[in-house]
Amino acid sequence: MAYQVIKMYGDFEPWWFLDxxxxxxxxxxxxxxxxxxLAYYQEEWxxxxxxxxxxxxxxxxxSAFWRTDDQRWCEECGENLQQYHSLLxxxxxxxxxxxLQDLDFEHRNAEGIHPSCSIKQHNTLS
Known part of the structure; x- marks a missing residue:
């Protein structure tokens, strides 16, 4: 099996797996x-x-990391969308x-903002 450690930046936390x-x-x-x-993930985390x-x-x-002032305006849905720096x-x-999951990384000090942007559609990994 190959393992991917992925960094993302965008409107949603990584576990949503939008289209x-x-x-x-x-x-x-x-x-x-x-x-x-896992060692690389830990360093990046x-x-x-x-x-x-x-x-x-x-x-x-x-994982999702953010600052509350890091948002972008979405013209399509007419609202500010929180921007997340994600690691998965x-x-x-x-x-x-x-x-293969690791409870040591389960940590939360805030809940993300989940806007109802009408242009995004929920998907799952396939």
Whole structure:
């Protein structure tokens, strides 16, 4: 199995997997060994936590970091959309199975803002 550690920047937290979620990818690093991917994820997670005051991080190794003043205006839906710096780890581009998830990364000091942008459609990984 190949493991991807992915950085994203966009309107939604990474676990939503909207139809165009891959358009928000800013960086991908791929690993063949789970422990190497996890170590890299941990380094990136720590760096993002130091940069951004708000965090919502899940045991499935998907995390969102943000500042409340980092928003963009959406013309299509007529509202400000919170912008998230996201980090996620996938296996073969799929959510990791439960036995590879890590409770040490489950951390939350805020809830993200979930706007009802009418142009985005919810999807799941396939």
């Amino acid at each position: 165009d979620w891959q358009e928000d990818i800013t960086a991908i690093k791929e690993f063949q060994v789970y422990e190497d991917a 720590q760096s993002l936590q130091e940069q951004f005051p708000k965090v919502n991080s899940k045991s499935n190794l998907m 780890m996938l296996g073969n581009w799929q959510e990791l199975p439960e036995d």
